[in-house]
Amino acid sequence: MDVELSEILDTLCEYAPFSDLKDEPILQDMVKDIEIQYVRAGEWVIAPEARNDTLFFIRSGAIENKSKSGKLLRRMHEGDIFGSSSLLRGGRSSQTMRALEDSLLYRIPARWFIQFYSEFDAFSDFFELSREVRLKTAMDNQSSDLSLMTCPVHSLLRRPPITASHTVDIKTAANIMANERVSSLLITEDDALVGILTDRDLRNRVVAQGLPLDVRVDMIMTQNPITIDAGDFAAEAVLKMMATNIHHLPVIKNDRPVGVISTGDLVQRESHGSVYVISDIYKQEDVEGLVAISKKMSHIFTQLVNADANTQMIGNAMSHIGVAFVKRLIQLAERQLGPAPIPYCFLALGSQAREEQIISTDQDNALILHDRYDPALHGDYFRELSDFVCDNLDRCGYPLCTGDIMAKNPKWRLSLSDWKRTFGEWIEKPKAEALLHVSIFFDLRGIYGDKTLARQLNSHIRQLAKANKGFLSALARNANQRTPPLGFFRQFVLDGEGKQSRTFNLKSRGIAPIADLVRVHALALGSNKLNTFERLEDIEEAGVMPDGRARDLILALEMIGMVRIKNQKTQVEAGEEPNNKVDPETLSEFEKRHLRDAFNIVSRQQEFLKYRYPGKG
Amino acid sequence: MTLDNLPENWQQAYQEMANSTQSDALKRFYQAGVKGLDCPLEEAPLVALDIETTGLDSDENEIVSIGLVSFSLQAIKLRSAQYWLAKPHSALTAESVTIHEITHSEIQDAPRLSSFLDEVLDAIAGKIVVVHCAAIERPFLYRAAMKHYGEPLLFPMIDTMALEANITFKPWWKRFGRQPSLRLDACRQRYHLPRYRAHQALMDAVSCAELFQAQVAHQHVNKQDLTKLYCY
Numbered sequence: 001m002d003v004e005l006s007e008i009l010d011t012l013c014e015y016a017p018f019s020d021l022k023d024e025p026i027l028q029d030m031v032k033d034i035e036i037q038y039v040r041a042g043e044w045v046i047a048p049e050a051r052n053d054t055l056f057f058i059r060s061g062a063i064e065n066k067s068k069s070g071k072l073l074r075r076m077h078e079g080d081i082f083g084s085s086s087l088l089r090g091g092r093s094s095q096t097m098r099a100l101e102d103s104l105l106y107r108i109p110a111r112w113f114i115q116f117y118s119e120f121d122a123f124s125d126f127f128e129l130s131r132e133v134r135l136k137t138a139m140d141n142q143s144s145d146l147s148l149m150t151c152p153v154h155s156l157l158r159r160p161p162i163t164a165s166h167t168v169d170i171k172t173a174a175n176i177m178a179n180e181r182v183s184s185l186l187i188t189e190d191d192a193l194v195g196i197l198t199d200r201d202l203r204n205r206v207v208a209q210g211l212p213l214d215v216r217v218d219m220i221m222t223q224n225p226i227t228i229d230a231g232d233f234a235a236e237a238v239l240k241m242m243a244t245n246i247h248h249l250p251v252i253k254n255d256r257p258v259g260v261i262s263t264g265d266l267v268q269r270e271s272h273g274s275v276y277v278i279s280d281i282y283k284q285e286d287v288e289g290l291v292a293i294s295k296k297m298s299h300i301f302t303q304l305v306n307a308d309a310n311t312q313m314i315g316n317a318m319s320h321i322g323v324a325f326v327k328r329l330i331q332l333a334e335r336q337l338g339p340a341p342i343p344y345c346f347l348a349l350g351s352q353a354r355e356e357q358i359i360s361t362d363q364d365n366a367l368i369l370h371d372r373y374d375p376a377l378h379g380d381y382f383r384e385l386s387d388f389v390c391d392n393l394d395r396c397g398y399p400l401c402t403g404d405i406m407a408k409n410p411k412w413r414l415s416l417s418d419w420k421r422t423f424g425e426w427i428e429k430p431k432a433e434a435l436l437h438v439s440i441f442f443d444l445r446g447i448y449g450d451k452t453l454a455r456q457l458n459s460h461i462r463q464l465a466k467a468n469k470g471f472l473s474a475l476a477r478n479a480n481q482r483t484p485p486l487g488f489f490r491q492f493v494l495d496g497e498g499k500q501s502r503t504f505n506l507k508s509r510g511i512a513p514i515a516d517l518v519r520v521h522a523l524a525l526g527s528n529k530l531n532t533f534e535r536l537e538d539i540e541e542a543g544v545m546p547d548g549r550a551r552d553l554i555l556a557l558e559m560i561g562m563v564r565i566k567n568q569k570t571q572v573e574a575g576e577e578p579n580n581k582v583d584p585e586t587l588s589e590f591e592k593r594h595l596r597d598a599f600n601i602v603s604r605q606q607e608f609l610k611y612r613y614p615g616k617g
Numbered sequence: 618m619t620l621d622n623l624p625e626n627w628q629q630a631y632q633e634m635a636n637s638t639q640s641d642a643l644k645r646f647y648q649a650g651v652k653g654l655d656c657p658l659e660e661a662p663l664v665a666l667d668i669e670t671t672g673l674d675s676d677e678n679e680i681v682s683i684g685l686v687s688f689s690l691q692a693i694k695l696r697s698a699q700y701w702l703a704k705p706h707s708a709l710t711a712e713s714v715t716i717h718e719i720t721h722s723e724i725q726d727a728p729r730l731s732s733f734l735d736e737v738l739d740a741i742a743g744k745i746v747v748v749h750c751a752a753i754e755r756p757f758l759y760r761a762a763m764k765h766y767g768e769p770l771l772f773p774m775i776d777t778m779a780l781e782a783n784i785t786f787k788p789w790w791k792r793f794g795r796q797p798s799l800r801l802d803a804c805r806q807r808y809h810l811p812r813y814r815a816h817q818a819l820m821d822a823v824s825c826a827e828l829f830q831a832q833v834a835h836q837h838v839n840k841q842d843l844t845k846l847y848c849y
Contacts, residue, residue, distance in 0.1 A: 004684070004700050004819045011811075035692035036823065038810075038830035060811040078811075102809045102834075104827060107692065 005031050015079040017126035035107040039099040046097040052086040054107040061103025066096050072498050075489035084127045087113050131597035132552045138594050153237050153251050154230040157259035163188045171213040184248040186257045187221045193257045195221030198248055227252045235313050239320050281324040287392050294396040298572045301359040305569040311561030312533050315356035322357050323447050325396050330448050333388040341378050343370040345446045345453040353445035354530050360578050363398040364405050366412040368453040373415040382413055416453055420460050427464045430474035443530050465523040472524050473615025479516035480606045484509050484599035488592045491585045507580035510560035513602055517609050556598035563591050620759055627651050627773050640766040642735040649743035663688050664744040665826035667818045669717035671705050675756035679705035680730055681719050684819030688826045699740055700819040703730040717816045731765045749801045749825045751776040777828045784837045804828055
């Protein structure tokens with residue numbers, strides 16, 4: 001007798017985790033053990049306090065999952081699976097399941113679940129109880145190590161570094177380079193890197209200058225060269241080399257040089273238009289040239305996404321490019337207006353300061369002026385400079401800020417003392433409402449001019465903020481105003497109150513809540529980092545959040561960011577203006593599943609924020 | 618009792634058949650009785666059954682496959698599912714092949730119905746049989762038993778099609794246009810049950826069991842008086 005239940009098996013195998021097991025013959029035995037049950041809308045499937053001994057597969061209909069206390073947790077539909085968490089707890093159920101629609105359920109006896117759980121990794125990974133572990137496993141499986149964008153610097157190293165002591169003379173150094181056939185030599189003192197000597201140095205600094213060959217090498221080497229950490233992304237090395245126009249980059253691990261990467265290594269590996277664009281920007285002699293480059297930005301963005309760059313890398317690259325536009329525009333402005341009459345510093349605010357820019361970000365910027373600033377004498381110069389920079393940024397695809405937070409606005413062109421006073425008021429007399437509009441100022445980076453001005457302001461902010469509980473609690477309250485959705489249901493996005501909508505904004509419901517809550521911790525900590533990922537590392541080190549929670553947020557941010565970037569890439573490719581709106585129908589099951597985990601992590605950290613920075617409100 | 622003359626009292630008819638039959642299999646079947654008749658529907662042992670045939674006329678056509686599955690109002694137990702292919706004496710017609718998709722090559726090596734009819738009877742003995750369209754299942758099984766045992770095989774059936782006809786019935790003055798379709802798939806859609814590939818005897822039996830669960834869940838069925846359910 002041949003039992004013909006292939007239709008049921010086929011249906012199961014369309015959905016994870018059974019899709020991963022579809023070639024396992026044992027699945028056919030499991031199908032024979034299934035019991036089918038029809039439940040009407042409103043009926044309990046797992047009633048409060050009931051025990052559960054089956055894994056449920058929703059063949060049709062919908063099931064609503066609530067906590068013991070009646071809080072909505074999930075809505076599930078065709079192809080979803082539930083009951084696993086009570087099975088893992090020996091049948092004890094802490095949640096309820098109730099039919100939202102008339103539903104047909106396939107009930108799989110617990111013993112199959114237990115058996116598959118112990119036998120198949122793909123199966124147990126799927127049912128991993130901790131959403132953090134689940135998210136991590138998913139992200140690990142996603143990243144490829146082939147791409148230049150995501151591979152670490154040390155994977156590019158082909159040989160140990162060729163080094164020489166700082167006391168050797170030029171001739172000895174040149175001999176080592178000739179014998180080892182290298183174009184650069186790392187100079188060390190007690191094993192620590194103190195300089196670098198390149199072919200070009202020998203030509204420009206020795207031969208061309210007619211220097212005797214017995215001069216010590218530390219007289220002609222480049223001292224304290226720019227380096228990169230072995231664990232950094234290779235793409236960061238590219239950015240560093242492009243931004244500083246160097247061709248050899250020593251790689252450091254635990255304070256010791258472990259190798260050198262050259263532009264040749266990188267070009268050989270993969271050539272990236274996206275990073276060469278920075279040197280292109282600096283070559284432009286007029287605004288028209290910059291505008292022309294800006295037209296290529298969407299192409300560069302899609303190229304980065306296609307290269308499997310992670311969100312951190314894309315944010316980094318897009319911000320560096322954005323900063324390059326600003327810098328070049330200021331240079332062109334100074335060429336027109338003459339050098340600045342007093343020192344000043346041009347500030348990037350918000351996502352550009354955090355190096356988390358993506359495509360089509362509004363400009364947010366400001367100006368710090370030296371305390372010698374006299375509006376009567378210098379006002380016109382800085383007004384013209386700011387107008388030139390902001391208006392032309394707008395032409396280059398960085399639209400004017402709708403909230404008018406720009407250097408163009410005289411309100412945000414202040415002397416250092418006035419800035420300190422302004423921040424002093426925000427911090428010492430915090431009003432949540434007012435703070436909401438200025439939180440963007442707390443992510444502030446000097447990008448051009450006298451950066452010590454920005455540093456002084458930042459350290460002033462840090463000292464004040466750290467000590468001010470009222471300010472931190474007001475900021476925490478603001479950070480909790482925008483909440484992530486609960487999850488998805490069919491083509492809808494689902495809110496905690498059960499509201500369903502057709503689209504949602506990934507920035508305001510995902511990225512921004514994370515950046516906001518991380519900023520509160522970072523300010524409380526006095527961290528000098530601006531980037532959310534880097535802030536989270538500081539937060540983790542300081543132990544502000546319970547163990548591992550900072551890492552969870554990193555994963556959540558990466559997950560949400562990845563979906564946002566992919567969504568924008570699709571929009572760009574379709575010739576649309578990229579935005580942050582996402583239609584759940586365009587998301588894969590994988591994305592929905594892990595976005596839900598990510599949202600959940602964010603929600604819980606918002607709860608923690610309330611507890612950590614309590615206050616009236 | 619005959620196809621045209623169904624008994625008023627099934628319990629009594631079963632007893633008489635059990636006493637008079639010459640066949641061991643039929644004796645076992647009738648001795649098992651119709652247990653479900655005197656217990657509430659929640660506790661009644663049910664079995665859904667479906668057959669595929671070479672055509673619609675039970676006098677001329679034959680059964681090519683039988684599928685059945687035991688169930689209750691709470692669960693359809695696939696563990697109990699059984700499925701048989703039968704090699705008919707006459708050739709398969711092109712029309713029937715297009716319906717059930719069972720081809721000549723598949724039944725070439727299949728056994729004759731007579732070799733497993735005992736098994737089918739054992740599987741449904743003591744249970745309430747649920748079918749969709751008793752007008753097919755009943756005469757074909759009757760003829761098969763006549764051919765094999767030389768004796769009639771009759772038992773009460775719940776017909777989900779007849780139930781659905783009652784549920785959807787509206788007198789002509791309330792009706793607008795055509796009567797709703799009573800095909801298995803059409804009935805299932807009214808209860809938001811998933812679409813299955815039709816005309817595979819076992820999946821149709823499972824489909825029929827699901828439909829009956831849905832009809833009961835929607836309280837279209839009087840659970841207290843089972844005799845009302847039967848299609849006589």
